[in-house]
Amino acid sequence: MTNPQVIVIGAGPTGLMLAAELGLAGVRAVVVERLLQRSGQSKALGIQPRSAEVLELRGLLEPLMDQAVQLVPGGHFAGLRLDFTTWDTRHPYMIGIPQGRVEALLEERLAALGVPVLRGYEVTALAQDDDGVEATVHGPDGETRLRGRYLVGCDGGRSTVRELLGIDFSGLDGRLLSVVADITLDDPDGAVSATWSLPVMTPDRTGKGYLAPIGDGVHRFLFYGAEQQTLSRDTPISEAEVGRALHHTVGPGVELTGIHWASRFTDASRQVERYRHGRVLLAGDAAHIHSPMGGQGLNLGLQDAFNLGWKLAAEVHGWAHPGLLDTYHAERHPVAARVLANTRAQAVLLVHDEENLALRDIVSDLLGVPEANRIVAGMISGLDIRYDLPGPSHPLLGRHLPDLDLETPDGSDRVARLLRDGRALLLTSVAPAAFAEVVAPWGTRVHHVSVTAGLGADAVLVRPDGYVGWAAAVGVTGDMAALGAASRLWAGMTTSRPRNDHQPTS
Structure with a gap:
């Protein structure tokens, strides 16, 4: 092209x-x-x-x-x-x-x-x-x-x-040096699990690693023992080094037969x-x-x-x-x-010293509390992301709209399917004609669908990426001017702007 x-x-x-x-x-x-x-x-x-x-x-x-x-x-x-x-x-x-x-x-x-x-x-x-x-x-x-x-x-x-x-x-230089490799191995006694589990990561520096099958007889192997901390990031990764870590992880009955790829990495950010x-x-x-x-x-x-x-x-x-x-x-x-x-x-939490071991124990106890675990799970999974968006306050504003089951005039549907074409989506459970009139100037850029109750709002404007750009509270038809402002921001101007939209580089 x-x-x-x-x-x-x-x-x-x-x-x-x-x-x-x-x-x-x-x-x-x-x-x-x-x-x-x-x-x-x-x-x-x-x-x-x-x-x-x-x-x-x-x-x-x-x-x-x-x-x-x-x-x-x-x-x-x-x-x-x-x-x-x-x-x-x-x-x-x-x-x-x-x-x-x-x-x-x-x-x-x-x-x-x-x-x-x-x-x-x-x-x-x-x-x-x-x-x-x-x-x-x-x-x-x-x-x-x-x-x-x-x-x-x-x-x-x-x-x-x-x-x-x-x-x-x-940013910050790394403190922990680790190795990741795709390897093949000989496991005559079946010591290596054929399924994945969540990694068991501890700060004991024993050289034990995480091993998971990834298909075609290849395993992903990650390890970060005491030996690795004495090496530089540019040190070549030898079969002997990987073999030692493998034996520490699963025992001497499993032998390394090949390395497809290996790399050192740090926790730099x-x-x-x-x-x-x-x-x-x-x-x-x-x-x-x-x-x-x-x-x-x-x-x-x-x-x-x-x-x-x-x-x-x-x-x-x-x-x-x-x-x-x-x-x-x-x-x-x-x-x-x-x-x-x-x-x-x-x-x-993976650095081996007495203070960090004590801290890890405390964090482990905290994650045993359901609400604390939920907070961290939301952070790691990305499910808790909430963008700071303008508009009338609403619990859904800035959050992604869950993939709800919806009843529409055309039958059952889901949020994910309605967003498949990459357009903004307006879902309304009340006064569909009034809302349709407001978004009419945006034509096909806003897909309007009338649904039965279950949104957690009377109307929701969903951006193409699935995040809520505007919502009206249940029982309130909503500020139509605010919907118009949100439509202009997320679905664009109703007429094209000049092409020179350059921003300065500093």
Whole structure:
């Protein structure tokens, strides 16, 4: 493609999800990826409950579940058990699935939408002006230039886009050095479990690790014993090192037969100060990195993309409310900051000294209290996210609307199915004609559905990403002017704005 409206750098889950949202909204997008093919590394392994809901909003969950290795009940906080069933969700579990399978599914969606993925192309220079961004890329046929109205860096923790723009990536250095590897093994006595369990993580530094089957005879192995803390991150990972950790974990009867991939990682945490720099935006690990504690990283990136995609599409199409695109940073930066904070806290609970052992015991006792466990489970799963949105106060405002069963004039339906096309959704249980008149100027951008009671409100305006942008209390028809203001903000201007929507880079 020589004429994209949006250039997405990076074909990991974040970049692919963003491109899928743009394609769904009718934006000409292109994904640029330096690797010629997917690495085949398992990388992240877990889809959290909120991400499962997000995927279901676009009809992607069912095919993903067909590829899943296992559903894992609950979650964990530094190895301490969390119960997701206390939250209103159809998916109170983690979906165990290698990242590569998630990427393959998203690439299939891009192919169906006609969004190209250019592999083997590496971005080497960026330039932006009031009208767009030009990326210089090197590929199999040499150097070429792509120009689009916007560019989004989804190219990981060592983001080239971030480096080319000279964006500071400050934060905390890591204290705990760990190893993750995809391995094959010989287990003649069946000592290794054939199913997943939640990781048992303790601060004893014995070298015991976490082992889980991921399909095709391959196991994911994570360990962080005392030996690893004496090495540098650049130290090559040998079969002897992995073998020793394997024996510590499952005993001498299991032998390592091969390493498909291995990497050292730390609990370092960093975040850019701003997610938008003129016409260039950052998402996923390009904007924030943290320890994998709790299994939140892939999910954080997917939800960045889901928040950004429809807003960026509105900008490209020219009907976005002024400032809409900047709500991406305003909403997602605090979410990532909280993930950085909770992963730092989890890392502290795994540091071996007497003070931290005492602290871990106290946290363990606290998580035994149902309400405390629910609070932390909501944080780790993403189910408790509430954006600070303008409008009349209501318990639903800023929260995602659960996937309710609904009765409509056309029969039974669900919230997830009604949001599948990426439009805003107005659900009303009273005075449908009056509400329909208010949102009529937005035409097809707001899908209006009359439902029976059960919303927890007389009317709810749901953004394309599933979060409630306006709600009227039960028994109150609602402030129609406020609904109009919310529609302008989340469904856009009724007439297109001028194309020059450039924001300063500082």
